[in-house]
Amino acid sequence: xxxxxxxxxxxxxxxxxxxxxxxxxxxxxxxxxxxxxxxxxxxxxxxxxxxxxxxxxxxxxxxxxxxxxxxxxxxxxxxxxxxxxxxxxxxxxxxxxxxxxxxxxxxxxxxxxxxxxxxxxxxxxxxxxxxxxxxxxxxxxxxxxxxxxxxxxxxxxxxxxxxxxxxxxxxxxxxxxxxxxxxxxxxxxxxxxxxxxxxxxxxxxxxxxxxxxxxxxxxxxxxxxxxxxxxxxxxxxxxxxxxxxxxxxxxxxxxxxxxxxxxxxxxxxxxxxxxxxxxxxxxxxxxxxxxxxxxxxxxxxxxxxxxxxxxxxxxxxxxxxxxxxxxxxxxxxxxxxxxxxxxxxxxxxxxxxxxxxxxxxxxxxxxxxxxxxxxxxxxxxxxxxxxxxxxxxxxxxxxxxxxxxxxxxxxxxxxxxxxxxxxxxxxx
Amino acid sequence: xxxxxxxxxxxxxxxxxxxxxxxxxxxxxxxxxxxxxxxxxxxxxxxxxxxxxxxxxxxxxxxxxxxxxxxxxxxxxxxxxxxxxxxxxxxxxxxxxxxxxxxxxxxxxxxxxxxxxxxxxxxxxxxxxxxxxxxxxxxxxxxxxxxxxxxxxxxxxxxxxxxxxxxxxxxxxxxxxxxxxxxxxxxxxxxxxxxxxxxxxxxxxxxxxxxxxxxxxxxxxxxxxxxxxxxxxxxxxxxxxxxxxxxxxxxxxxxxxxxxxxxxxxxxxxxxxxxxxxxxxxxxxxxxxxxxxxxxxxxxxxxxxxxxxxxxxxxxxxxxxxxxxxxxxxxxxxxxxxxxxxxxxxxxxxxxxxxxxxxxxxxxxxxx
Numbered sequence: 124x125x126x127x128x129x130x131x132x133x134x135x136x137x138x139x140x141x142x143x144x145x146x147x148x149x150x151x152x153x154x155x156x157x158x159x160x161x162x163x164x165x166x167x168x169x170x171x172x173x174x175x176x177x178x179x180x181x182x183x184x185x186x187x188x189x190x191x192x193x194x195x196x197x198x199x200x201x202x203x204x205x206x207x208x209x210x211x212x213x214x215x216x217x218x219x220x221x222x223x224x225x226x227x228x229x230x231x232x233x234x235x236x237x238x239x240x241x242x243x244x245x246x247x248x249x250x251x252x253x254x255x256x257x258x259x260x261x262x263x264x265x266x267x268x269x270x271x272x273x274x275x276x277x278x279x280x281x282x283x284x285x286x287x288x289x290x291x292x293x294x295x296x297x298x299x300x301x302x303x304x305x306x307x308x309x310x311x312x313x314x315x316x317x318x319x320x321x322x323x324x325x326x327x328x329x330x331x332x333x334x335x336x337x338x339x340x341x342x343x344x345x346x347x348x349x350x351x352x353x354x355x356x357x358x359x360x361x362x363x364x365x366x367x368x369x370x371x372x373x374x375x376x377x378x379x380x381x382x383x384x385x386x387x388x389x390x391x392x393x394x395x396x397x398x399x400x401x402x403x404x405x406x407x408x409x410x411x412x413x414x415x416x417x418x419x420x421x422x423x424x425x426x427x428x429x430x431x432x433x434x435x436x437x438x439x440x441x442x443x444x445x446x447x448x449x450x451x452x453x454x455x456x457x458x459x460x461x462x463x464x465x466x467x468x469x470x471x472x473x474x475x476x477x478x479x480x481x482x483x484x485x486x487x488x489x490x491x492x493x494x495x496x497x498x499x500x501x502x503x504x505x506x507x508x509x510x511x512x513x514x515x516x517x518x519x520x521x522x523x524x525x526x527x528x529x530x531x532x533x534x535x536x537x538x539x540x541x542x543x544x545x546x547x548x549x550x551x
Numbered sequence: 552x553x554x555x556x557x558x559x560x561x562x563x564x565x566x567x568x569x570x571x572x573x574x575x576x577x578x579x580x581x582x583x584x585x586x587x588x589x590x591x592x593x594x595x596x597x598x599x600x601x602x603x604x605x606x607x608x609x610x611x612x613x614x615x616x617x618x619x620x621x622x623x624x625x626x627x628x629x630x631x632x633x634x635x636x637x638x639x640x641x642x643x644x645x646x647x648x649x650x651x652x653x654x655x656x657x658x659x660x661x662x663x664x665x666x667x668x669x670x671x672x673x674x675x676x677x678x679x680x681x682x683x684x685x686x687x688x689x690x691x692x693x694x695x696x697x698x699x700x701x702x703x704x705x706x707x708x709x710x711x712x713x714x715x716x717x718x719x720x721x722x723x724x725x726x727x728x729x730x731x732x733x734x735x736x737x738x739x740x741x742x743x744x745x746x747x748x749x750x751x752x753x754x755x756x757x758x759x760x761x762x763x764x765x766x767x768x769x770x771x772x773x774x775x776x777x778x779x780x781x782x783x784x785x786x787x788x789x790x791x792x793x794x795x796x797x798x799x800x801x802x803x804x805x806x807x808x809x810x811x812x813x814x815x816x817x818x819x820x821x822x823x824x825x826x827x828x829x830x831x832x833x834x835x836x837x838x839x840x841x842x843x844x845x846x847x848x849x850x851x852x853x854x855x856x857x858x859x860x861x862x863x864x865x866x867x868x869x870x871x872x873x874x875x876x877x878x879x880x881x882x883x884x885x886x887x888x889x890x891x892x893x894x895x896x897x898x899x900x901x902x903x904x905x906x907x908x909x910x911x912x913x914x915x916x917x918x919x
Contacts, residue, residue, distance in 0.1 A: 262572065270862040327808035
């Protein structure tokens with residue numbers, strides 16, 4: 124068994140490795156991440172991610188599921204997982220101009236702790252809530268001086284940052300069929316949009332104007348799962364979650380830098396950002412630990428979103444309610460057996476999701492993301508520890524009007540470590 | 552597995568494709584820098600006296616310009632002793648002047664009077680509206696305004712009066728110089744230091760006392776008669792041009808640079824009487840005038856283009872207006888000035904804000 128020190132060392136290594144990847148401002152992601160809080164992210168577990176990204180009613184001995192805190196009740200091993208992802212995005216606009224971008228980021232760091240095996244469990248997670256990552260380069264000529272030719276300029280508009288969430292949850296199984304749970308979610312982070320203007324002339328200075336918003340606030344997520352036996356080694360689970368509306372307190376500032384003394388442009392503003400409620404429902408069906416099916420729907424009324432701070436691209440008329448539908452299937456040939464050949468102990472997963480974004484940059488045109496997900500969960504020499512390799516292939520938006528169509532391929536790797544702690548060994 | 556993780560991490564860190572302008576429509580307006588034009592709230596002639604102390608030229612003469620008014624120039628020159636060792640007996644003296652500048656009637660005969668300067672003075676920083684105490688007229692001399700070299704013989708009585716001073720080792724302290732005041736003529740001429748001297752003759756030799764310091768006092772008798780829509784400015788005697796901008800609307804805006812464009816009326820400047828030379832100002836400084844006890848701050852300097860445009864720009868200018876917009880620069884107003892070194896009374900007509908096509912304009916370049 125891997126020692127606890129090695130377990131912590133492995134998690135630490137992954138966190139340290141993931142941090143610089145997450146902070147790579149040079150990389151570019153979705154142009155739609157410019158709006159409001161950025162592109163929403165969620166990472167319930169690497170298993171759920173490969174099955175469409177829902178997983179509200181998904182149980183597993185090998186994963187702690189953070190889509191629903193009630194799922195934390197059914198934990199047998201102490202679990203830690205960390206992962207990262209690589210996004211390749213091909214963007215095309217209405218004029219058929221295209222570009223390929225690539226960005227790396229971390230998925231999540233999660234830790235699950237069973238206090239009473241399969242009855243009471245805790246969970247801790249640090250994962251992105253949203254991500255802002257885009258870059259647009261504009262070039263042109265500016266007629267500055269009548270006694271000289273027009274001066275070429277370059278403007279790099281770039282967005283970085285996003286919200287992170289730190290979650291502490293507990294799940295309990297008070298009666299056989301019902302599990303309930305709750306988590307406290309602390310949201311925090313900075314979004315920033317900068318515009319760097321340079322000229323092909325020493326007579327004009329470069330400027331870099333950055334607008335940044337620092338936000339923080341709490342919310343609570345509650346959830347319940349009802350597990351219904353459906354025959355021999357079969358189980359049907361129905362679940363629901365609700366994340367309460369949250370108020371984020373924020374500071375907004377514009378600063379000017381680049382070859383000039385750093386100046387604050389105007390007064391720093393403080394204000395509140397009201398996040399809407401988020402409700403989800405899902406169902407899963409497991410048969411002989413070989414087949415697992417899951418389907419989920421999530422609804423968030425982002426038309427209730429308000430902000431007293433001038434978030435980038437925010438306008439009440441540009442907000443729309445978000446609906447996310449997902450479904451997936453897992454096939455594990457070996458089932459719960461650990462003595463089958465290696466390839467039969469690999470779990471194969473397939474899923475899809477459709478996600479209507481919470482913003483609408485062009486009137487009357489929703490930004491819908493459709494993707495197919497797949498993954499393989501590779502067992503390791505250490506029992507309870509798996510390396511999950513997932514892929515998402517999809518597209519977002521449409522190449523019409525001012526909009527762009529983004530086709531993306533996301534590859535992710537997550538190491539899920541499981542060990543038995545706090546359990547006395549017994550003879551016989 | 553460890554190798555796979557390492558490869559994955561390296562892949563993430565290494566990937567970085569160049570961005571493009573795709574999506575600029577999606578991001579909306581404000582992705583390009585813009586030129587924000589500002590018309591001066593004040594662009595007017597104001598009295599001004601240039602610094603003429605220790606300029607490269609000393610002026611003398613009087614001219615009445617039908618366009619730019621009349622100006623009188625009194626040149627003041629001081630010399631340093633040219634004797635090394637024992638000074639010989641002086642038999643005669645002359646003021647030798649090398650002309651390099653003329654403004655006015657080139658056919659005019661100029662008559663100037665030579666005076667002793669009877670007080671000690673220091674030239675650096677002295678302005679054109681200053682005056683030095685002069686003694687009675689020593690002599691007068693008449694010459695053509697375009698003569699290259701002018702030699703004014705000093706009377707014997709002056710030589711005998713000053714012989715001891717001229718031969719003294721304390722000459723530099725005891726002697727305060729000579730002034731050239733115009734008596735008659737229609738031109739102002741300028742003499743350069745090099746080639747100008749006080750020549751002292753002895754029985755066997757001639758000794759030059761070279762130029763030590765100079766100063767020109769300028770007095771305006773008649774104001775310029777400027778056409779409508781123009782502002783006149785003249786080196787030395789003024790007027791200068793005072794400029795103010797209302798930049799409140801641009802406070803705290805990011806600034807990439809600034810360009811101030813003014814147009815000169817070169818055609819009217821060329822309309823002069825026959826044989827009348829009216830040199831045009833070809834180089835201007837834009838300065839910020841601060842409190843009285845502080846020197847003006849040079850913001851930008853530029854030369855006139857073939858199209859008659861003065862265009863002030865440059866990184867220093869951009870930095871100045873950046874400081875202004877952020878409230879980091881305190882000054883009273885801006886002024887147009889002629890560089891001090893090239894002393895003259897060159898003139899210039901500038902279009903003011905009433906001109907449709909040639910009004911002065913400050914262009915603030917605002918970043919995206």
